[in-house]
Amino acid sequence: MLSLLLASPLALLLLIHPAVMLDGAGGYSHAQLMLVMWGLSAGFIHGVGFVPQQWLWRLLVHPAAAWLLMGQGYLMLLPDGAPGLMSG
Structure with missing residues (x-):
């Protein structure tokens, strides 16, 4: 249920x-978005x-991978554009 609620x-x-x-x-950081989309897919x-x-x-x-990657997506929503797994 947690995965669905996060995704x-x-x-x-x-x-x-x-x-x-x-x-x-x-x-857009395409590499970062690709990882977030992978997390969303795994979450669903x-x-x-x-x-x-x-x-x-x-x-x-x-x-666990889904939660980590979705967490990265939520970090991307922060106002300062928090660097994540794939900064650059």
Whole structure:
């Protein structure tokens, strides 16, 4: 349930108002957004209760990775454009 509750507002915000993810220079960090989207996907997968059969997919959509990557997305929303996993 926690994964779904973390993923839903962030996904809605990205869909409705994507400009909130702009950096200080007015551009997007595509690498950072890719990781956040991976976290959102993993959060939805875990949130709805789907469990992949293959070990590689289980590792890629593990809830801990999802929470870390979604946390990065929430940090990007801070006013100072907090640097995250992929700063640059």
